[in-house]
Amino acid sequence: MDTNNQNAVKGVGDWFRWHLSKFVVAPSFLMILFFVYGFILWTGYMSFTKSKMLPIYNFEGILQYVKLWKQPTWLASFENLFVFGSLFIAVAIAFGCILAIFLDQKIRGEGALRTIYLYPMAISFIVTGTAWKWILNPGSGIEKLVQSFGFENFEFDWLVDPDYAVYTLVIAAVWQASGFVMALFLAALRGVDGEIIKAAQLDGASISRIYMVIILPTLRPVFLSSFVILTHMAIKSFDLVVALTGGGPGNASWLPANFMFEMTFRRNQIGQGAASAMIMLATVLAIIVPYLYSELREKKHG
C-alpha cells in the first residue's frame, strides 16, 4: 500500500506516521551500508596501499595486485581453488543427483536414509575436518584399517602428500555438502509433473530414457543453483582447510581464503591480504551476478 503521501503531511506526528516504515528499515539498512558496502570500499582502498602490519592510507596504485600475482603461494592457492572447486562441485552434484534419483524410487526407509545423507550439513567444518583428519591419517585411519584386513602393502597417505593433500579436501567437502545437493534435487524431482511421465510410459519409453530425455532436462534450474551455491562454498572454504590439513604439508593445500587470513593476521601483509580478498570478491561476483541476472529476467518473463 502507498503510504508515501506528500499531501498528508500535517504536523510532525503525521509526518512521522507516514514515514514510520522508513525509520524502521533505516537501522538495518545503515548497518548493511556501513558494514558491507563501506567495508568493501575500505578493503578495496587498502589493497591500493602499502599497508603491512598496520593500515597505511597512502594511495600506491595496483602495486599489491602486481605483487600478488607474482607470489608463488597465491598462485598455488588459486590453482588449488580451481582443482578443489571443480572436483568438489562435479562430484557433489553427481552424488546428489544420483542419490536423489535413487531415493525417488519408492525406497523403504527413505526418511532415515535422507536424514543420514543430510546430517553433515548441520556440522561445523571444523568438526568435519577433525573427524576426517583422523580417518585419513595414515597411521590411524583407512590405511591402517585396510592393512589390518591383511593387505600389508596398502598405502593411503594423501593427507601428508603435498601433491594429493588437496584431494582430501574434496573427500571431506563432498561428504559435507552432497546431501544438501541431494535435498535440492529430491525437492525438484517431487515437483515434476507426473502426467508427463505417464504419457512417456504410454509412448513406450524406458525408465532410463525417461530420466535422460525428460526429467533431467527439466532439472536444469537445480543444476544451475547447485552449481552457484557450491561455487560460493568453495571460494569461501577456509575452516575445512584449517582443520583437515592445516594448509599443509607446508602450504601445499592453501586456498585463497587461507592465503588472505595468513597475510592479514599472521604475516603482517595487510595490503596483500586486502588485494587477495578483493580478488575473491570479484570471483564470487563473476559467478553470482550473471546467475541472479538470468534468474530475475526469467521471473519477469515468466
Next chain:
Amino acid sequence: MADSIAFTSDRTLWHRIGRIGIYTLLAVFAFYYIMPLIVIVSTSMKDLDEIRTGHLLSLPAQINLDAWTFAWSEACIGVTCTGLKPYFWNSLAMAVPAVLISIMLGAITGYALTKFRFRGANVIFAMILFGCFIPFQVILLPMATSLGYLGVANTIPGLVLVHVVYGLPFTTLFFRNYYVNIPDDLVKAATIDGAGFFTIFWKIMLPLSLPIIVVTIIWQFTQIWNDFLFGASFTSGGNQPVTVALNNLVNTTTGVKRYNVDMAAALMTAAPTLLVYIFAGRYFVRGLTAGAVKG
C-alpha cells in the same frame, strides 16, 4: 512423482536385480555418510591402548567416558588447560543474543519492506540481499579495526555484533519472502480497524510468523554456532568460541596426542547443531533450501 515412476512394467528378473542394485548403492552411500560419526563416537569411548591396537572401525570394549570428561573440563587448549567447557558457554553466550537480535531486526525490516512499501523499497531490499553473497574475507580487516574503535575487540559482544550484521541479510530475506505471501488486505483491514504500524506487527504479523521464525532460528543458530572465521579473526585466548577452541585443542602438541579426547571434543562441538537437526530436521531443510536457492 514416486507414484508414477512405479516401474509398472512386469516384475522381471532384471527389475529385481535393478532394485537390489539401487538398495546396495544407497547403502554404500549411507555408510560413507554415517561412518565418520561412528568413528567419532567409538573412538571417543576407547582408551589410548585400544586406539593403538585396534583400527578405525573396531568398537570399544566397553563404554568409557573418561575422554569426554577430560575434553570437557581438563584438556589443554594452547597453554590453558580448562577443557572445552568455558568455550562452549562462550559460543552459547554469542549465539543466543545474536540469533534473537538478527531475527527481530530481520522480521521488522521484512515487514516494513513488504507491507508498508515506500519508494525504493525494492532497491533497498536488493542492496541488503547483496550481503548474502560476499565472501567474508572482504570485510575481515575493516571489521577488526572497527571492533577496536568500538571497544569490543576480542569480546563476546563484539562477535554478537558481527553475527547480527552479517546474519541480517539472511533473516531479512527469509521474513521478506514470507511476508510477501501474506495478503495486503490484512494490513488494510487492520488499518481501518485502527491498528498502527507496530500494533499490526505485534498482533497480526508476528502470530502468523511462527513457521518462518522457527526456520530462521535454526538457520541462524547453525550458522553462528558453526562459524570459525569470525571467531578466529576477532578473538583470542579465553574469549574464543568453541569451534576455534576445538581446532586449538586438536592442534595443541604438548604432551601425548590423545585422539579419543579430540573426538570427544569434536562430538561436543557438533552436539548442539546435530540435536537441532535431529529434532527439527524438517525446518532445517526448509531453511537450507530457502536460504540457498533464493539467496
Next chain:
Amino acid sequence: MASLNIRNVKKAFGPMEVLKGIDLDLDDGEFLVLLGPSGCGKSTLLNMIAGLDSITSGEITIDERVLNNVHPKDRDIAMVFQSYALYPNMTVGRNIGFGLEMRKVAKAERDQKVQDAARMLQIDHLLDRKPAQLSGGQRQRVAMGRALVRDPKIFLFDEPLSNLDAKLRVEMRTEIKKLHQRLGTTMVYVTHDQIEAMTLASRIAIMKDGIVQQFAPPQEVYEKPANMYVAGFVGAPAMNFIPATLVAENGKLGVSMQRTAKGNRSDVFLALNDERKELADWVGRELVLGIRPESVTHKSEAELNGTRNLQHFDCQVDVLEPTGADTLTYIELGGREVIARVNPHNTSNPGETMDFMVDMDKASLFDPKTEQRI
C-alpha cells in the same frame, strides 16, 4: 448516516493517471455501486475513500468534512474486502471486535456489540472458531460482521462476493440488500458484475479508463445508457448495435437498414417517435441504433394496436438458442448479428422468415464516431 462528496478527484502513480477527475455526490442512505472492468480505477477510488490510497488532487468529504488528510481509522468508515482479510490468528469473535478493541471500547460493551452483530448475521454460534475452520459463506459473514459492529457512517465493499460460488453469491447479495434496508447506512460497493450493480444500487457509477461514464439510477442506466460502452456493459445478452441511416419518410423520422427476408435483401424502415430538433441534423447520415434483445420480439397484432410505438418487419432466422423462458433468436440486421427474445411458442426454424416487432420507444441512438448517445 452520511452524505459523501467526491469532487474532481484525481489519482496518479508517477506519470500514469489512473483517475482523471471523478465527481460523485451521494445523499445520506444511498447505495452507490462503482461498476467497471478491472483496471478502470474503481478499487483505487474505493481505497481513496477509505484512506488507504492517497489523493493526488481533488477532495473527498463525508458530511462536508474534508477527509484528504484524515487517517483511515478516523474516517468512521468500515470496509469489507474481496479476500475477507480475516485475521487468521484470531477467533471470529476477536476478529469482529478488533476494531472496537483498537478504539479502547470496554470489554463488556465490546462483547455485547459483537454478540449483536453476530446474531444479526446468524454467526453467533461460530464466535470461538478460527477463520480457517469456516466455509466461504461464513467467512463472508464474519467480514461483514466486522464492519457492522463498528456502526460506521459509511460501509465500503470491495468486490465482496467474487470469491463465492454462484448460488451463495445470489444469497449474500440479497443479504446485503436487506442489511442496507434495515440499517439505512450509506454504502459504496465496487463490483464488475452488472447484475450485482443493478440489483443493489440506488445509483450506479459506471467507470472506464479512470472516467465516470454515467452516474444514474440503475433503471436509467439500463434504459438510457449515456454511451455505447455503458449500453454494452449493462444487460445480458448485451444490447444490439445496428448500423443504420436516419431517413425521413412521409414526414416521419426513422432508421433504415438492410435485412434478408424470403431470400431477398432489402431495406427496412423503422419509424422513431422522437421529436427532438437535433435529430434533423442527422438525416441522411449513418448512426447506430441500440436496441435491447427483449425489445425485439415476435409480431403480435394485439399489441401493435396499443399506444406504444411498435414497428414490425420480417427477417430470416439464423440460429435459435432456447433458454427456457425465452428463445434467443439470431437474425441479421444492417450486416450485424442481432438477438431477439422470442416466446418459445412463437419461434420459426432457422432459415425460415419470421415476423418481428420492435419497441422503438426503448431504442437508443448513438453517434458512431464519439459513441455517445444522441
